[in-house]
């Protein structure tokens with residue numbers, strides 16, 4: 430036996446033992462009715478061809494590995510950004526187990542969220558009783574200050590009316606009459622996690638602002654959007670506002686709850702935008718969103734209250750950070766301090782130091798529309814070429830904006846964006862028009878193995894590398910982090926490519 434009680438080994442080696450190898454071979458032969466290896470190889474090769482790519486891009490009724498998640502995931506992301514708020518998803522338990530595990534695997538933190546546990550009877554008769562019991566249990570067991578409600582597919586398919594259900598639950602005493610229960614319908618079969626974030630945040634903001642009179646002040650609201658780097662990014666943004674001396678309110682600040690200390694105390698809630706600040710944010714002079722496509726409805730609603738709105742596209746790099754800081758400066762009337770000019774200079778210096786290694790490299794990127802835009806713009810700033818940029822949850826407007834970005838630089842020549850496409854489309858792109866590197870989330874590791882394109886993990890989720898979410902990608906410091914991640918992979922690949930003694934190692938250099 431490969432393993433016994435004296436020698437317990439991990440799964441890496443366990444399944445390489447002879448008895449397991451034999452078992453897998455028998456399974457393949459006797460149960461799986463597998464095709465011969467040569468046939469599999471022949472088909473695999475064909476799927477790398479231009480002929481297959483054309484068929485792949487012609488498909489209409491099938492999605493394979495979409496680079497997106499469903500709406501309620503985004504709603505939960507927004508909800509945990511508020512003080513002592515419990516996200517409550519009206520629907521089935523399994524969905525909520527998925528959201529919790531998805532966030533816990535990315536942030537390596539417990540993620541609290543409850544469901545109304547709808548089952549077959551609720552699917553037939555409606556989930557009103559689940560809402561009444563669920564709100565009562567959540568209120569009494571988890572002592573929240575606010576419960577933010579969203580929905581899964583099941584509740585939306587049967588057409589449950591959240592507003593009516595919540596009123597009914599209040600009338601039955603599930604929560605006190607004046608307890609905050611903002612809500613948003615988040616049908617998972619349309620849009621994606623960024624639509625869910627948008628719907629939920631609009632639901633929370635309008636819950637506090639609707640019908641209230643606005644008394645403008647000089648503060649600026651800031652919205653980060655759905656962002657895998659929220660812990661590092663929001664801290665960096667707060668620092669930038671502080672260095673600028675500008676009063677601000679972060680709306681949906683989840684940077685604390687996903688980075689709680691290990692000091693013996695479990696914090697179901699930590700940090701977050703206070704409910705008082707959320708209410709008072711109506712009076713701000715302006716709201717800046719870091720992600721246009723992730724906050725469309727929220728920003729539209731905020732604009733209608735009389736505030737100025739500015740939406741950026743996940744700004745990464747020198748020009749994008751310049752724009753962000755200049756907008757804060759313009760709105761607040763405060764000059765950008767010398768300390769930030771110095772940080773900018775350091776980033777420009779770092780780019781110049783490494784330019785020879787990154788200039789002219791070809792990249793493929795996939796992810797959320799704003800992140801793709803921000804990364805493509807930064808690559809072009811570095812003299813690299815974002816040849817394929819794919820966003821499953823990008824639309825026609827995003828496509829047009831990407832094209833305008835490509836057209837603005839010689840490094841965008843021949844680059845193309847792909848809205849609404851999935852990772853199986855990306856596989857065809859990488860096989861037919863290869864690039865040097867792929868940028869995307871953890872799921873890209875299968876594309877890396879399949880196509881041989883080295884993966885740089887930037888996006889959400891990143892499950893198989895730890896702690897990247899603690900680093901910002903916004904601000905000059907954030908761009909420095911992204912630059913280092915890109916360069917680390919470039920140098921790793923360079924080393925791999927030059928490692929054979931007496932054959933290729935004339936370039937296996939200590940100095941790069």
Ligand code: SF4
Pocket residue numbers: 499500501523524527580581582583617618
């Ligand atoms: S797609 Fe629907 S069933 Fe699947 S996790 Fe999302 S809400 Fe649940």
